[in-house]
Amino acid sequence: MKQGVIPDELTAPFWSAANESKLVIQNCSRCDRLQHPPAQDCGQCKSGENLEWKEMNGTGHIYNYGVVHDCPIRLLQDDQPFNVAVIMLDDDPGIQMYSHLPGTPVDDVPVGAAVEVVFEKSANGQKIPEWKVVN
Amino acid sequence: MATGYAPSSMYRSREGMGIWEHKGKVAAVGVGHSPTERRWDERPETSVGAWSIMALRNAIADAGVEPDHIDGIVIVPETTTGAFWPDDKPLPQDVINAFVQTDDPLDGVAKLSVEWLLKNMPELTNINYSVYAPVCMSNALNVAAQAVGDGLAHTVLVLKAWHNLEGRYYQGGQNAQDAIGGTSAIRSLWGAPACYGTALQFAEYCRKYGKDHDMMTPFIINSRRNGLMFPEGYWAQHRPEELTPEDYQLARWIAKPANLFDNDIPIMCAASYLFTTAERAKDMKQKPVYVLNHVDSDAVPRGLTPTLDEVEAECALTGRKIYEGAGITAADLSFENMYDGFTQFHQFHLEGLGYRGIGFGDALDFYQTDISIEGPNPVSPSGGNIGSGRSRFWMHTDSIQQLQGRAGGRQITGVNAEIGVSGGPMPLGGNYTVWSATPD
Numbered sequence: 001m002k003q004g005v006i007p008d009e010l011t012a013p014f015w016s017a018a019n020e021s022k023l024v025i026q027n028c029s030r031c032d033r034l035q036h037p038p039a040q041d042c043g044q045c046k047s048g049e050n051l052e053w054k055e056m057n058g059t060g061h062i063y064n065y066g067v068v069h070d071c072p073i074r075l076l077q078d079d080q081p082f083n084v085a086v087i088m089l090d091d092d093p094g095i096q097m098y099s100h101l102p103g104t105p106v107d108d109v110p111v112g113a114a115v116e117v118v119f120e121k122s123a124n125g126q127k128i129p130e131w132k133v134v135n
Numbered sequence: 136m137a138t139g140y141a142p143s144s145m146y147r148s149r150e151g152m153g154i155w156e157h158k159g160k161v162a163a164v165g166v167g168h169s170p171t172e173r174r175w176d177e178r179p180e181t182s183v184g185a186w187s188i189m190a191l192r193n194a195i196a197d198a199g200v201e202p203d204h205i206d207g208i209v210i211v212p213e214t215t216t217g218a219f220w221p222d223d224k225p226l227p228q229d230v231i232n233a234f235v236q237t238d239d240p241l242d243g244v245a246k247l248s249v250e251w252l253l254k255n256m257p258e259l260t261n262i263n264y265s266v267y268a269p270v271c272m273s274n275a276l277n278v279a280a281q282a283v284g285d286g287l288a289h290t291v292l293v294l295k296a297w298h299n300l301e302g303r304y305y306q307g308g309q310n311a312q313d314a315i316g317g318t319s320a321i322r323s324l325w326g327a328p329a330c331y332g333t334a335l336q337f338a339e340y341c342r343k344y345g346k347d348h349d350m351m352t353p354f355i356i357n358s359r360r361n362g363l364m365f366p367e368g369y370w371a372q373h374r375p376e377e378l379t380p381e382d383y384q385l386a387r388w389i390a391k392p393a394n395l396f397d398n399d400i401p402i403m404c405a406a407s408y409l410f411t412t413a414e415r416a417k418d419m420k421q422k423p424v425y426v427l428n429h430v431d432s433d434a435v436p437r438g439l440t441p442t443l444d445e446v447e448a449e450c451a452l453t454g455r456k457i458y459e460g461a462g463i464t465a466a467d468l469s470f471e472n473m474y475d476g477f478t479q480f481h482q483f484h485l486e487g488l489g490y491r492g493i494g495f496g497d498a499l500d501f502y503q504t505d506i507s508i509e510g511p512n513p514v515s516p517s518g519g520n521i522g523s524g525r526s527r528f529w530m531h532t533d534s535i536q537q538l539q540g541r542a543g544g545r546q547i548t549g550v551n552a553e554i555g556v557s558g559g560p561m562p563l564g565g566n567y568t569v570w571s572a573t574p575d
Contacts, residue, residue, distance in 0.1 A: 002324045004314030011317035037321045066334045067391040071326040072305040084325045096438030098325040124314045
């Protein structure tokens with residue numbers, strides 16, 4: 001079980017959207033550039049004036065993965081070993097998200113495979129974006 | 136005297152800056168270490184503050200200078216290995232009372248300030264320049280070299296110390312909580328341990344170049360061997376155990392493809408160096424080791440974790456900056472002491488340097504050749520963090536000692552020690568120093 005999430009000012013739109021089963025990513029409208037994790041300023045123009053949240057289409061590909069056998073987070077330790085993959089979004093492959101790849105056997109990860117976003121509940125009910133391999 | 140962090144203008148971050156304006160005019164002379172310990176036993180005399188004082192005094196004595204000749208100090212104020220003083224744990228009052236304390240009761244216990252050091256080292260009567268460097272000794276060395284070169288101080292102590300408390304690495308704090316803040320959650324909810332990012336880069340590297348984890352074996356064994364000849368190091372002091380190929384290849388995974396021995400062991404320790412002008416260094420007790428250049432890598436990955444492409448591009452850039460500012464080429468390096476704490480990015484540093492002519496994808500094959508201190512291509516003669524525990528400073532001590540001819544059992548013999556490079560930590564975000572036995 002993933003830890004619960006207490007949204008903060010910076011990330012509240014991301015987590016609110018997740019609770020509505022939507023994936024949004026911070027975007028600088030001036031640079032037309034997505035960034036994740038969100039930040040107070042655009043990583044390119046360094047201004048926070050033009051930051052907004054943009055809905056993604058919810059598809060991506062598996063870029064890479066590792067198998068975690070010694071996890072520092074207490075709530076996840078009963079689930080070891082587990083996959084932690086890096087997903088690159090189809091909207092912009094420069095945007096990465098982590099995933100446990102629910103439904104994919106441990107250490108049998110199809111690198112490069114297409115995935116789609118799903119939302120699963122964490123320990124306090126906050127929904128979390130996750131990713132499943134598209135068959 | 137208020138102490139702040141070094142300004143960005145002190146770092147050499149860009150390509151095209153030319154030869155460092157102070158090349159050969161700054162030298163390291165003294166080296167001082169504390170003992171090592173796996174974790175703090177909570178006695179005053181083994182605290183991070185006490186061991187910092189010990190390392191500083193050892194460096195002063197090693198250089199053979201009077202304390203009142205020292206006019207500058209550069210330290211890293213962060214001392215954690217990943218262990219933080221628990222909020223609900225009573226303050227260690229007997230330790231606090233054993234020293235002259237600042238307003239912060241954890242000063243000298245789980246962090247370090249210049250103010251605390253100067254209160255507890257009354258012999259340092261003439262410090263008029265002090266500055267903080269973030270995170271690592273590698274960064275502090277860059278700052279100290281630039282400070283001496285710029286004339287901000289003429290004789291400077293550089294210090295990095297580490298505390299390690301009871302309990303497992305990074306298992307407390309927010310990782311033990313049922314819920315965490317939204318910003319942290321975006322990175323940490325999936326439970327990746329510290330080595331995960333490097334393990335990913337290594338996995339991609341192996342796929343791209345057709346390599347595998349077992350090919351790391353000679354590097355690991357070489358590192359432990361060299362570390363066991365480092366009397367200041369943790370494994371030499373506490374667990375003088377050689378590693379076998381089976382030890383490495385059968386070790387438990389942490390984040391596959393990184394196993395236990397691909398990670399360094401967190402320890403308590405402190406080290407200090409004395410930097411001065413090349414002119415003053417001539418009259419000191421040890422042979423000067425001249426700084427030819429220092430380099431900063433300030434690259435930031437676009438995504439959550441650096442891609443292999445980003446790593447290789449940045450390591451290549453770092454290599455070019457190292458050579459450009461020092462006015463040397465890869466062929467001039469007698470040895471390399473790039474960071475290794477995680478093992479699986481050492482090859483990126485080697486390939487970025489073009490060490491012994493290797494390119495991207497070549498290093499694991501290079502590891503199958505003679506990389507020992509006796510051979511023509513010494514790799515990590517310090518043994519690094521893998522050979523002596525997490526300090527991120529063994530490579531600097533070793534580089535200085537190699538060039539002074541006093542590396543003891545680790546002294547490289549297959550090639551003359553004339554120029555070396557050390558630094559780290561990560562391929563994206565590190566600091567590097569080029570050292571030389573001569574000023575030009």
